[in-house]
Amino acid sequence: MVTRQPDVDPAVAATADDIEAMRIRGAATIADAAAEALSTQAKRSDATAPDVFERQLRAAAKTLYETRPTAVSLPNALRYVLRGMDGESVSALRDATIARAEEFQRELARAQTTLGTVGANRLRDGDVVMTHCHSTDALACLEAALEDGKEVEAIVKETRPRKQGHITAQQLREWGVPVTLIVDNAARRYLDEADHVLVGADSIAADGSVINKIGTSGLAVNARERGVPVMVAAQTIKLHPDTMTGHTVEIEMRAESEVVSDEERRTITGDADDGLVVANPAFDVTPPRYVDAIVTERGQFPPESIVTLMRELFGEMTGEPWEP
Ligand SMILES: O=P(O)(O)OC[C@H]1O[C@H](OP(=O)(O)O)[C@H](O)[C@@H]1O
Structure with missing residues (x-):
């Protein structure tokens, strides 16, 4: 359970629980839910003084922030909304915060659509794409390619331990895309049939490293060995500004119950x-040399040049998202 801050609305606490338990998941979806939760906090605040309202909003942001550590879209979303919390009265602060959250959600959706059209330009009619995990940014590229009239096929990695590849397979089948579902260990064998590897990202570091679902780095190394280009679909909300000042991205460790049941452990x-450690990192880091292109709503970038965009969009940012 997330540590509760005082004065946080139960609906915000419920969203935090959902993010932590991965009932709400995926970097962009988490960002959208966080903005929505701050808007809810603003709407339901019982504050009568501006400083109390602001304190409640910052407490809500901290509660949401402490759910999962890796996807930078969460603190980026919180920062964006809180920076719009402006006004002399409670009602002015409320209106500004709600409007800012709506603006964020609108921009998030628009960025994904635009990114999709950029990513689709890299795909040719008849291409076979290998996917890992479930990424709405990656799927936006495939959706745009389909809308362009291109026929594509997908090799979908199951993505242990939570099997989020099934969500990708389900979405692609709904769009009529032929899908071959494989276990993660079969990826190298099936790379011979793939024209692209297409994945999303939870965070992108200043050096162009891609932090994404565990297994991405091994897939990228194998893809390089097989000569299959690796494309990362990531809105600029996934750029991690703290990495410009030397900070590293924390990799979330999740519960062993996702890997083995109690019964399996006993066996x-x-x-x-005793003597058994079950390690369950949710993400890994793919070095930039294994990535061919990072596709954003601002165009596609070689990973080594992403820092230029990061500096332009975020400047040198410091401090926790809830700090003024
Ligand atoms: O923002 P979109 O592209 O939807 O997803 C980005 C990434 O978020 C997911 O993390 P998790 O499932 O929340 O652990 C996956 O790692 C996925 O590639």
């Missing part, structure tokens, strides 16, 4: 039940 360890 392995017997009654002793």
Whole structure:
């Protein structure tokens, strides 16, 4: 459970729980939900003084921030909305915050659509695309290619331990795309049939490293060895400004229950039940040399040049998202 801050609306706390438990998941979807939650906090605030209203909003932001550490879209969303919290009275602050959250959500949706058209330009009619996990940014590229009348096929990696590849497969089948679902271990074999690897990102570091679902880096290394280009679909909300000042991106470690059941654990360890560590990192880091292009709503970039865009969009940012 997320640490509760005082004065946080129950609806905000519920959103935080949903993000933590991954009922709400995917970097862009988390950002959208966080903006929505801040808007809800603003609408429902019982504050009668501006400083109390602001304190409540910052407490809500901190509660949301503490859910999951890796996807930078979450703090970027919180910062964006809180920077619009402007006004001399509670009602002015409320209106400004709600309007800012709506603006953020609108821009988020627009960015994904624009990114999709850029990514689709990299895909040719008849291409086979290998995917990893479930990324709405990556799927936007495929959707735009389909809208352009291109026929594409997909090889979808299952993506252990949570099997989010199934969500990708379901979406692609709804769009009529032929799908071959494979276990993660079959990826290298099937790369011979793929024209592209297409993945999303939870964070992009200043050096162009891509932080995405565990297994992305191994896939990218194998793709390079096989000569298959790796395309990362990531809105600029995924750019991690703190990495410009030397900070690293924290990799979330998740519960062992996602990997083994209690029964499986007992089978392995017997009654002793010690000496077994189950490690479950949710993400890994793909170095820029294995990535061919980062596709954003501002166009596509070689990973090494992404820092230029990062500086232009974010400047040198410091401090926690909820700090003024
Ligand atoms: O923003 P979109 O492209 O939807 O997703 C980006 C990334 O977020 C997901 O993380 P998780 O499932 O929340 O752990 C996956 O790693 C995916 O590639």
